Amino acid sequence: MRSLFAFIMGLSPAAAQYLVNDLSFGYDNRISPNNDASIPGFSLQGKPNTPEVLSNRVILTPPAPGNQRAAIWAENALQHTIWTADVDFRANGPERAGGNLNIWLVKDGAQGVGTSSIYTVGKFEGLALVIDTYGGGGGMVRGFLNDGSKDYNKISVDGQSFGNCDHAYRNLGRPSQIKFRQTTDNFKVEIDGQLCFESNKIRIPAGYKIGLTAASADNPDSFEIFKLVVMTDNVDPSQDQNPQKVLSPEGGIPQAQEGGIFGQAAANPPAAAIPGSGAVSDNIADADAGSITSSAAQFADLHTRLQSVTHHIASISQKMAQQDITSEARQAELKSQFSDLRGLLDKLDKLDSMERKITNLEGELRRLKGDVTSKVTNSEKSIKSLVADTHTTLHETVKAHASSGHGRLIAVIIGSQVVLGGAYIVYKRRKSSPKKYL
Template sequence: MRSPSSFAVLAAVLAQAQAQQYLVNDLSFGYGTRIAPEGQRSIPNYSIQGRPGIPELLSNKVILTPVAPGNQRGAVWSDKTLQNQNWIADVEFRANGPERGSGNLNIWIARDGSHVIGAESVYTVTRFDGLALVIDQYSGSGGMLRGFLNDGSQDFKSHHNVDNLAFGHCSFAYRNLGRPTQIKLRHTEHKFSVEVAGRPCFESDKIRIPPGYNIGITAASADNPDSFEVFKLVVLTEDNHHYDDHTQNAHSYQDASHHQEQQHHQQEQHEQQQTYGGKKQSFGRSGQKVIEDPFDTAIPDQEADAILSSKAQFADLHNRLQSVNHHLTSIFRSMGQNHGVGEQRHAEVSQMIHDLKSELYRLDKISVLEHRMGDLEKEIRSLRNEISGRLKESENSIKYHVSDKHEALQEHVKTHASSGHGKLIMVIVGSQLVLLGAYFYYKKKKSSPKKWV
């Protein structure tokens, strides 16, 4: 029979392992019911910047850039600095906007960030000392996260090609999802890594960020804007001696955001990862499919008499609890993925119904337009008949008046033209006779002898 003390020892070991992670209150917000205390317009231990306006702060989120108008900038910067080598920064954001919207979200770990960087993005900042993670639609992709480092020697604003300075990247969809997306930064003495929605993005064992750096988030929108909303920025550490009164056990943070973790970790779907019938299908770096069965590592059953020592008993119990935990995790992941697929299908069906309603509304407009066109056709037909009648009346009236005037004019011409021609002929003949008489008189005078005195 197994001793109850083994369960107590195992529970103590697990509790001690989990209790080594602390929440840094002075560098965290969004892990409770409200980001800021009710009535305050600022985040405790954080400064909010923006131009031309200050970002809007709500009870559960801060809107760095609104959906309209465009060309906005917003930022939140911690007043205090990171003082530990081992830390985790957990950020949740959401991006909404038009189909061709553009903008970028920047997560910074930088020295004196609120003064040196302010509300700038990685494309407009000059010289800074630290790390920047940029989330945008680089090169027309559906979404990409890229990492940049600077020791203060590079002027990013005047650099001819800032994109070539990225040291790591990964693609993921983040716009118009309807839910927040999680970005998690892990920094230890040996490695720096970035996770997107619970999946590894990139990591490096050559990056060391010394203590004394501020953490901040900036966002910038363009003419076609994206609305960037930040729901949470939580900093966890494994050692609380640098923070003392400003840390609390990570259990309280996990209790406060347990349902958020369940949703945001399990709902996120990836194009290269699907679950079918309890088996996980993923794609390796070479593009070949790798099938993993979460139950293929199940511990085989064995007789209780085979476990003789308390150490073997504890090891067997520990292994079986881990196996159960792994299986439960796989089940929850599968359920979360199925739930995410259901949510996605629901969103697609809702969008299709919305589009169908829009089309039906257009059909209603078409029927109204057809009715109006029928009325217009009737009016044009009646107008054509009326114009035809008026034209016939005008034609008859013109014919009557023209014929009447023509006959009167003809009679008038006949009456006056007959007498007028006789007089003209008489004048012409008389003038000819006068000329002829004058000619004969002239000849007679010329031919008669002259008398000399």
């Protein structure tokens, strides 16, 4: 069923890993080898539109319009129990956009989950990794487990995750890589090369199908998938180590199951099967000392009571170990919260510094305004004084020149009138004098 080839991850033969072709795409920067908008070994679903397959990526939810749902599901199941899966994705969108990306490894994925997200899926059996802006932060990666008994469509998703970490994935301008792997004794999730969360209480059985679903809101985020690669340590799934015990992420008692379901919601074994659990089989009734008449009966009673004490001590030790794990988780959470608080305090310090700078700038502006006002007033006074002096000087000069000019003009006019009058008188006298004839 599988076509596998080796990827050498080092120089030693032990470092060889094998690519599961029918569960992978995009590893050679080609999504659709036949350029027919299909992905070999995978089925595409979408509401209302199917995902857009480009040469180097698949657009699950487009930038517009919103309220889109899309899915990519592997047609074949993962038959290995030791594997590593890489998903390269990118999310872009405007401010306050919404949406989520879900990575599934579940039973009956395309039929049972379809295009659903963790918020609308209902019942499922397997693993879900969810990337969204849960909690109102920059982004978060959360892991969910279900054995098929919980209907996520009818319960609150809050508090159901078994692990999470913060990751600002939106509008980075580059793809982000989420890697999740299962080894013989550990399950680990990494994002961009950094550990997100891990647990040694989880084992996912073989036979589950891997898939990707995305959903966008009214104001949509666009989710793009560049690569899905599944690697294994062995070509033959039968060569994987298959431990008999499956552990709960809550730190529950190991359950002897052959290929059974793991998980957060896995049923606990009956109390009588748990040593030191306080069940009827561990509670030894008090006996009268007189009833023990033989050394054999005394030895049997002592042996039984020692066994009971041993079981109770083992139970106490186990509970203490679980408490230590819980305390470490709480301590890590408190450290994360303190780190966030420290970041907020740093921002507050920066705000105080900015406020001081603004106050200083306001004072400088006030002083500058005062200086400008003073200089403008002085300039106005200087201009007024200069204009007044110039006007006075000009007035006096015009007055002086104008007075002398008028006197000359009056003298000329009077003088000319006197001359004309004299000439007229002479003329009259000559005219009235007797004429002399020769």
